[in-house]
Amino acid sequence: MVNLSKEALNNKKNLLNQFFVIPVGGNEYEFKIDNITNKEIFIQKKFYFEELTSEDSKDSFEVHIQNLITDSDDFIYNPSELKQRSLFNKENLMRKMFAIPIGDKKHGFRIINITGRHVKIENVLKYELIEKIYSKGIISLEYILHEVILSNPVDYTLFNYEKSTRSFKDLLRDRADFEKSGGVIDVGDIKKLSKADLDSKLIHVKGWQKLVFDSIDEYDKDVFTLAILEKEPIYDQYRLQGESLIPIIEKNLSPLVDLGLVEKFDDVHYVKLW
Known part of the structure; x- marks a missing residue:
């Protein structure tokens, strides 16, 4: 059995300030890992008042935070009004909690600033609880963090009840098969580009698309993920503390897929075609 506390501490340097996605109510929210101790992991997110007044769907973080601030079900669409009410009641709101469904389980978040x-809101999760919930196959925040800590891809289709036909057991079985194969995805049927074809396509690749292409080219394997690419040294000069480069990499990877330079293998993995 994996010792999650040990894995988190060993990978602390890479995990701190890393961003990951939490799906809620049809929306996706980027949270940051703010702290790691030997017993717990701390995750946080800032919600700007413009954000908090733009999404009024029932199960959204925005609605839950507003309900806590206003102590009512009335949604405020004016950022200035919500800011005034928040600051006026700041002392009472600090450390107040709300519960929101993520997957098959509700999770408590508190206002910390x-x-x-x-x-700014926060959730603190104990590794012991993460391991317990994960072992039961419950689709939840604990599942996401378990995978993030171990640098495994998160299968977000499990959170989409309308589109997903896979169960948690399917995921674990696929992962076991992947590990038995030595962590190798079979790309034998994927046709590689000739040098002439590659050169003709590269004419259309410029700016950030070229940077993403170069990062794939420098990676020594054919199969990669967005998380793997983000760690490539070529991006070092563009890194800002606490900000993930994955969104801009993904945005500029898509045209490379359209050009036929890269093939999307599944929801997580990509294959370079040269």
Whole structure:
């Protein structure tokens, strides 16, 4: 059995300030890993008042935070009004909690700071609980963090009840098969480009698309993920502390797929075609 605490501490340097996605109510929210101890992992997110007044769907973080601030079900669409109410009641709101469904389980978040620009929320999870919930096959925040800590891809289709036909057991079985194969995806049937074809396609690749292409080219394996690419040294000069490069990499990877330079193998893996 994996010792999650040990894995988190061993990988602390890479995990701290890493961003990951939490799907809620049809929306996706980027949270940051803020702290790692030997017993717990701390995750946080800032919600700017402009964000908090733009999404009024029932199960959204925005609605839950607003309900806590206003102590009512009335949604405020004016950022200035919500800011004033938040700051006026700041002392009472600090450390107040709300529960929100993520997957098959509700999770508690608390307000830890309010400024003139945003409301910051936090959740603290014990590794022991993460391991317990994960072992039961419950689709939840614990499942996401378990995978993030171990640098495994998160199968977000499990959270989409309308589209997903896979169960948690399917995921674990696929992962076991992958590990038995030595962690190798069979790409034998994928046709590689000739040098002439590659050169003709590269004429259309410029700017960030070329940077993404170069990062794939420098990676020594054919199969890669967005998380793998983000760690390539070629991006070092573009890194800002606490900000993930994955969104901009993904945005500029898509045209490479359209050009036939890269093939999307599944929801997580890509294959370079040269």
